Amino acid sequence: MSPKPRTRERILQASLELFNAQGERSVTTNHIAAHLEISPGNLYYHFRNKQAIIAELFDRYEGAVDGFLQLPEGRAVTMEDKTFYLESLLSAMWDYRFLHRDLEHLLDGDEVLAERYRSFAESHLRVARRIYGGFVDAGVLYMTEAQVEAVALNAWIVVTSWVRFLCTAGWGQGCLTEPMLRRGIYQVLALEDGFVSDGARPAFDELRRRLKVPLVALFSVV
DSSP states (O other): OOOOOOHHHHHHHHHHHHHHHHOGGGOOHHHHHHHHTOOHHHHHHHOSSHHHHHHHHHHHHHHHHHHHSSOOSSSOOOHHHHHHHHHHHHHHHHHTHHHHHSHHHHHHTOHHHHHHHHHHHHHHHHHHHHHHHHHHHTTSBOOOHHHHHHHHHHHHHHHHHHHHHHHHTTSSSSOOOHHHHHHHHHHHHHTTGGGBOTTTHHHHHHHHHHHOOOHHHHHHTO
16 A cells, blocks of 8 residues: 655645646635645645645646756657657646646736746747757758747747637636647647658658647537
8 A cells, every 4th residue: 555645745736636626716725724624724834825835836847847848868859759748748738737727817926936937938948949949950840040939939829828718718617628738739739830841741740630639629518
């Protein structure tokens, strides 16, 4: 039998579950404590407030992204790497979907978190440009330096805005689903369609087929 998670870890797991399901604004520390059947004082022993919990969850999200968003060492990137990047990105978006849905509110209410997010965005945009440059060097994509910069920025905008788009469009207000987020990853891939080399085209088209979720499927869950 595996050991029972420590209270601090249980608080983080429960908070993530509740934030994802109900939205961060709808969940208080009292809700989290009640969900865990612990006293509010026990929760405050580990986290002084809800912002501290959110900061820890953001740490974990950032660590997850850092873990996969990097160029391989000692070899050129391949379409298998592109598949890995996009599937890993989908997983991170799904696991921490409340951050994407509630981001503007979270940053408005916490200047420290806002500054951390600005640094996160700047550093990961640089990484995204390096990765796109790696695909250019490997002959997977044909892009100028200006196109690399533009596509990297557009991809970032899609990834960070997709969940909020779903909610404002009325598709994700009731319940976000994994296929809804998968369609967002497909949209990132669609940005690259006009730059794919002939040699990479078959693998690219296969990946596109795997990621595509018909828009009618998004409407059907509303």
